[in-house]
Amino acid sequence: MIDEIVGWRAGLDDLLARFAHRFGRAEPRRQALSYLVGLLSPLASKNGWTLAEAAGDTMPDRMQRLLNKSAWNPDAVRDDLFAYVSEHLGDDDGVLIVDETGFLKKGIKSAGVQRQYSGTAGRTENCQLGVFLAYASPAGRTLIDRELYLPRGWCDNLARREEAGIAAGVGFATKPALGLRMLERPITAGLPARWVTADEAYGQDSKFRTWLQQRFGYVLAVPRNQRVPTTVGNSRPDVLAANTPALAWKRRSCGAGAKGPRLYDWAVASLPGTA
Known part of the structure; x- marks a missing residue:
């Protein structure tokens, strides 16, 4: 068991070494590793406080600073991830999987939060919605990209956008449009894939299907009507x-x-x- 833990941690250190150049200072590099370890741990709840405690911090300040203020580019790290996934899981018959999930919220300050249907909860709730892209092959599966769904009401509310730190260039996009945006990125980066799959929220969108017909085999759910x-x-x-x-x-x-x-x-x- 100890050997397994040591091997797992060594593999994580090797993974972080690939992204180390994205962090200008040692402190955020170390905190990023603690953040990853916390996300992979069996914590019942994962937020700033619990992840900080798992890392040995008495306050969540360091963890929050990593996510909110430290100078690093998550999109650049995502692009590095494409190369890592291609090396370890890449397969010519790889499958790209588009799906969304909801994050229940109690307040109104989180970017994109509003009362909307959450498939995670199975009902309309106050929540954020994220669209995610996963990659699967015979060698394994992993998440590789994400986009926050920003409802139109948020896009048109400049004061609310500014308070939540939403960049001025972020405009409204449907969830299928966000899915297409994510599908283009790993393919441009050279991640091998032959298939795409998604549920009916994407299968019923003609633009989504037309784009796939020119590039991939696909299996999409559609509404019964x-x-x-x-x-x-x-x-x-x-x-x-x-x-x-x-x-x-x-x-x-x-x-x-x-x-x-x-x-x-x-x-x-x-x-x-x-x-």
């Missing part, structure tokens, strides 16, 4: 599924879940090429 083209006219996915012969369906596992194997029924049908 979305009109899709067939050889005999447009139809709904639920109608097509109901009329598919029983022998065409195959049950496949998507791996183990919290409540056991995640089993889904799949059938394949050819549709006319269209966005």
